[in-house]
Amino acid sequence: MKKSLCLCLVLVLSLATVAAAHDTWVGKGADGLVVLRGHDGQGGDPYKPEYVKEAKAFDANGKEQAISIKPAENKAILPTAQEPALVAIVYNSGAWVKTPEGWKNVSKREAKDIIESAKGIAYSKNLFQWHDSFAKPIGAKMEIVPLKNPLSLKVGDSLPVQVLYDGKPLAKIGLKAEGHGKDEITTDAQGQAAIALKKTGLTIISANLRTPLPNDPDADVLSETANLTFTIK
Numbered sequence: 001m002k003k004s005l006c007l008c009l010v011l012v013l014s015l016a017t018v019a020a021a022h023d024t025w026v027g028k029g030a031d032g033l034v035v036l037r038g039h040d041g042q043g044g045d046p047y048k049p050e051y052v053k054e055a056k057a058f059d060a061n062g063k064e065q066a067i068s069i070k071p072a073e074n075k076a077i078l079p080t081a082q083e084p085a086l087v088a089i090v091y092n093s094g095a096w097v098k099t100p101e102g103w104k105n106v107s108k109r110e111a112k113d114i115i116e117s118a119k120g121i122a123y124s125k126n127l128f129q130w131h132d133s134f135a136k137p138i139g140a141k142m143e144i145v146p147l148k149n150p151l152s153l154k155v156g157d158s159l160p161v162q163v164l165y166d167g168k169p170l171a172k173i174g175l176k177a178e179g180h181g182k183d184e185i186t187t188d189a190q191g192q193a194a195i196a197l198k199k200t201g202l203t204i205i206s207a208n209l210r211t212p213l214p215n216d217p218d219a220d221v222l223s224e225t226a227n228l229t230f231t232i233k
Helices: none
Strands: 023-029 032-038 052-058 070-072 075-077 086-099 102-104 116-127 142-146 158-165 192-196 201-212 221-232
Touching (some): 023 086, 023 116, 023 201, 023 221, 032 086, 116 142, 142 201, 142 221, 158 201
Parallel strands (some): 116 221
Antiparallel strands (some): 032 075, 052 086, 070 075, 086 116, 158 192, 201 221
């Protein structure tokens, strides 16, 4: 079991942990809006629908609208009365441990021969239509704010974003985006960075933050991931 934990709060980037191994986002399917899990914009990986803890939706006028979470087999559906412009979710899969057999969705107290452990939480913000209010934070614990309308951009354009945690800028945090290498994009002192858009279709911009949990009996690290998704035509 890992024992080397810093006693002070340390925030470090990691894009290779269990929490960052999969992307989490909201897409449109036969059942309407659905929470998707997968790699490189390819959804379909099964998960427990109860991991989707919160959902928030806004209409094309920037006003909050009703949305619910409906469990289905290996997924969660998000019914709304009208088509939303923005949907944000919180996906919390709890504690994970890595053993010689691989990753398991259990706490440290439930496993042996632990190599590493983490609690994974994802905050996903998904844009379908634009309103100028979406260039401001919506109040998520961790979020990526688009500082201009990404739906108006094309391949080759640059999207300025700001990464926030508890409403405060996250400086020197790496961003992951299609066509960019690890550590290629890092936020400045104001938590801002510019992302060059390199492909059409679904775009997922994400940031991952790891915080040591020195006194937590279930996991050694809290791994939080925020992403912003939209489609480039």
